[in-house]
Amino acid sequence: MTAACPVEDRLAIQDLLVAYAHAVDSLHDLDGICEVFVEDAVFDLSGIGFPSLNGQSEIRQFFADTFAAMAAHAHYLTNFAITAYDGDTASVRAYVIGMGKYKAGGGITVHGRYYFDVARTGAGWKARRYTMDFLIPPEG
Numbered sequence: 001m002t003a004a005c006p007v008e009d010r011l012a013i014q015d016l017l018v019a020y021a022h023a024v025d026s027l028h029d030l031d032g033i034c035e036v037f038v039e040d041a042v043f044d045l046s047g048i049g050f051p052s053l054n055g056q057s058e059i060r061q062f063f064a065d066t067f068a069a070m071a072a073h074a075h076y077l078t079n080f081a082i083t084a085y086d087g088d089t090a091s092v093r094a095y096v097i098g099m100g101k102y103k104a105g106g107g108i109t110v111h112g113r114y115y116f117d118v119a120r121t122g123a124g125w126k127a128r129r130y131t132m133d134f135l136i137p138p139e140g
Contacts, residue, residue, distance in 0.1 A: 002084050002085055002086070003085050003086055003087060004085070005082045005085040005090060009085070009090070009120075009125070010080075010082055012124060012125050013082065013090055013092050013116075013118055013125050014080050014092070014094075016036055016116070016118060016124075016125050016126070016127065017077055017080070017092065017094055017114060017116060018077060019032065019035070019036055020033065020036045020127075021075040021076075021077055021096075023035075023036070024063070024073055024075060025073045025074055025075055027067045027070055027072070027073060028067060030060050030063055030064060030067075033059065033060070033063050034056045034059060034060055036126065036127050037056055037059060037126060037127045037128075037130070038119065038121065038126045038127065038128050039055060039056055040054070040055050041054075041055065041056065041059065041126075041127055041128055041129065041130070042054055042128070042129045042130070043058070043059045043062070043129075043130050044129065044130065044131045045131070045132060047131060047132065047133050048112070048132060048133065048134060050062075069102060069103060069104070070100050070101065070102060070103065071101045071102060071103045072099075072100065072101040073098070073099070073100050074098070074099045074100075075096055075097070075098045075099075076096065076097045076098075077094045077095070077096055077114070078094065078095045078096075079093075079094060079095040080092060080093075080094045081093045081094070087120075088119060088120045089117070089118065089119045089120070089128075090117075090118050090125075091115065091116070091117050091118070092114075092115075092116050092118065093113055093114065093115050094113065094114045094116075095111075095112070095113055095114075095135070096110065096111075096112050096113065096114050096132070097109070097110070097111055098110040098112070108138055108139075109138065109139065110134065110138050111134065111135045111136040111138075112132050112133055112134045112135050112136075113132060113133055113135065114130065114131075114132050115129075115130070115131045115132065115133075116129070116130050117129040117130075
């Protein structure tokens with residue numbers, strides 16, 4: 001049975017997802033992205049046609065490559081829901097609208113959901129696993 005999530009933990013977990021979106025939208029904050037995740041995190045975008053990555057070094061390289069191709073990013077998160085909680089681990093779902101402009105021209109808009117499995121660590125809540133899916137197939 002899932003325990004009730006105290007509001008302090010709920011807000012801290014939501015803040016973790018906001019920190020992720022903020023770092024991604026910076027187009028340079030690789031450290032900020034990695035700080036969201038535990039060292040051996042699984043970053044699995046195979047459900048949307050990208051690779052599944054293991055660990056902060058693979059996550060860092062993925063975003064270094066992404067940033068090299070992008071001129072602008074904007075991610076908006078909403079509809080946060082704690083879907084599991086036991087005191088030291090939790091799962092959260094959030095809706096995302098993500099927009100990007102490519103340096104080479106053109107852009108993409110994504111309407112989807114983020115799924116994060118998180119754990120309480122000595123440094124606060126950190127993501128152990130991240131996946132996403134699309135609510136509307138992307139165009140562009």
